Amino acid sequence: MEILAFGDTGWGDELFYATLMTIAVSITAMFIGFLFALIFTPLKLSKNKFLNFIANSYTTIIRGVPELLVIYLFFFGGTGAVMFVASIFGYNEYIEINAFITGAFAIGIISGAYSTEVFRGAIQSIDKGQFEAANVLGLNKFRKFFKIILPQTLRLAIPNLSNVWQITLKDTSLISVTGLVEIMRQSYIAAGSTRDPLFFYSFAAVLYLLLTFVSMKLINRLEVRYSRGY
Amino acid sequence: MDLELMINSFPKLLSAAAITLKLLSVSLIIGLFIGLFFAILRINKNKLISKLAYGYSYVFRGTPLLVQIFIIYFGLGQIEYLRSTILWVILKEPYWCAIIAFALNTGAYTSEILRSAFQTIKPGIIEAGKSLGISNKVIFFKIQIPIAIRQSLPAYGNEIILMMKGTSLASTVTIMDLTGVAKYIISTTFKPIEVFIVAGGIYLLMTFIIHNLIKFLEKKYSY
Numbered sequence: 001m002e003i004l005a006f007g008d009t010g011w012g013d014e015l016f017y018a019t020l021m022t023i024a025v026s027i028t029a030m031f032i033g034f035l036f037a038l039i040f041t042p043l044k045l046s047k048n049k050f051l052n053f054i055a056n057s058y059t060t061i062i063r064g065v066p067e068l069l070v071i072y073l074f075f076f077g078g079t080g081a082v083m084f085v086a087s088i089f090g091y092n093e094y095i096e097i098n099a100f101i102t103g104a105f106a107i108g109i110i111s112g113a114y115s116t117e118v119f120r121g122a123i124q125s126i127d128k129g130q131f132e133a134a135n136v137l138g139l140n141k142f143r144k145f146f147k148i149i150l151p152q153t154l155r156l157a158i159p160n161l162s163n164v165w166q167i168t169l170k171d172t173s174l175i176s177v178t179g180l181v182e183i184m185r186q187s188y189i190a191a192g193s194t195r196d197p198l199f200f201y202s203f204a205a206v207l208y209l210l211l212t213f214v215s216m217k218l219i220n221r222l223e224v225r226y227s228r229g230y
Numbered sequence: 231m232d233l234e235l236m237i238n239s240f241p242k243l244l245s246a247a248a249i250t251l252k253l254l255s256v257s258l259i260i261g262l263f264i265g266l267f268f269a270i271l272r273i274n275k276n277k278l279i280s281k282l283a284y285g286y287s288y289v290f291r292g293t294p295l296l297v298q299i300f301i302i303y304f305g306l307g308q309i310e311y312l313r314s315t316i317l318w319v320i321l322k323e324p325y326w327c328a329i330i331a332f333a334l335n336t337g338a339y340t341s342e343i344l345r346s347a348f349q350t351i352k353p354g355i356i357e358a359g360k361s362l363g364i365s366n367k368v369i370f371f372k373i374q375i376p377i378a379i380r381q382s383l384p385a386y387g388n389e390i391i392l393m394m395k396g397t398s399l400a401s402t403v404t405i406m407d408l409t410g411v412a413k414y415i416i417s418t419t420f421k422p423i424e425v426f427i428v429a430g431g432i433y434l435l436m437t438f439i440i441h442n443l444i445k446f447l448e449k450k451y452s453y
């Protein structure tokens with residue numbers, strides 16, 4: 001257990017901070033994914049064919065192309081894109097984007113495609129009568145959405161969103177290729193310098209299992225909370 | 231847009247796609263057997279055996295595929311004993327390490343899909359078989375398995391597509407599959423968007439074909 005000691009002699013503290021980094025990237029990516037879902041779910045449900053097409057292209061492309069390829073696109077293309085935008089505003093120096101932002105954004109876009117599908121399914125499975133009843137009661141659009149539709153959508157969406165969370169959490173391991181020091185990258189470094197890959201990668205697996213286990217427990221609680229009254 | 235690069239890299243990427251498909255098909259076939267094996271263990275009445283099968287699927291579904299590949303490729307080579315056995319012939323090849331990881335991973339998901347399919351078979355169907363005097367073995371192979379396969383086709387189709395995307399991780403252990411070649415071209419030309427469009431297009435085409443193939447099978451075996 002010396003190898004996992006905190007401080008200069010072991011890898012304990014490094015792996016601890018790496019785990020925090022994995023959690024931070026996962027939560028940020030999930031949040032970015034929600035923002036994407038917020039934009040694309042209405043487009044998917046819209047009656048406008050063109051808006052449908054845009055939203056469908058987004059979810060189809062992202063869900064049909066490997067995550068690693070998307071990450072490479074952002075890793076190699078991100079700097080170029082930002083510098084291009086900056087050059088429009090007359091800034092021509094080299095800009096380096098933070099690995100955290102690139103990674104969270106790439107995983108966020110992937111996570112967003114899955115979240116969009118979940119929200120679309122949830123809203124579509126709400127009984128039409130609920131919309132009609134809200135109209136009959138004379139609720140305005142705002143209250144109809146936040147008081148009637150959203151609570152029911154969340155209840156239906158949470159079990160599937162927990163799957164999206166699991167996918168997102170596991171996908172963050174791929175960001176290690178960009179050099180961000182999360183669990184996978186830290187294990188790679190530790191395995192390289194101690195020549196003990198079996199131990200460190202197995203330990204990484206245990207850390208991921210722990211994260212999925214704990215988050216499942218928390219999400220189950222949320223599920224119970226949103227199912228009150230059913 | 232560098233159209234010339236896109237046209238030039240297309241044949242290279244297409245031949246790399248063949249490696250992706252090879253990785254995918256070999257690991258799916260092995261994974262199907264692993265999945266079936268563990269699904270049968272899962273529905274076993276012995277609590278210990280079914281817990282063991284659950285543990286397998288929990289571990290492989292709860293950890294990233296990248297960790298699994300690294301444990302098998304970098305980790306197992308460290309065990310001195312393994313190096314002296316015949317297994318080393320397989321384990322020293324990155325290609326086979328990737329396939330072992332993929333097969334074990336897809337096996338875990340497949341066992342879950344098949345288990346739920348077995349469990350949704352109505353007991354009446356099995357009882358009908360029994361009352362006709364059919365032996366347990368024949369009931370299993372001629373009644374339960376065909377129904378379970380039909381039931382699990384839609385979910386298994388998703389798993390095939392997820393696995394196809396998963397094979398991209400083979401590029402992390404030096405295999406030049408579609409993603410591996412795409413990354414190589416990107417890092418030598420610094421034209422990520424063009425390469426992404428071509429490589430992504432090939433992946434989407436494969437997704438499209440698999441999706442329709444499964445749809446066709448679903449229709450063929452619907453009742």
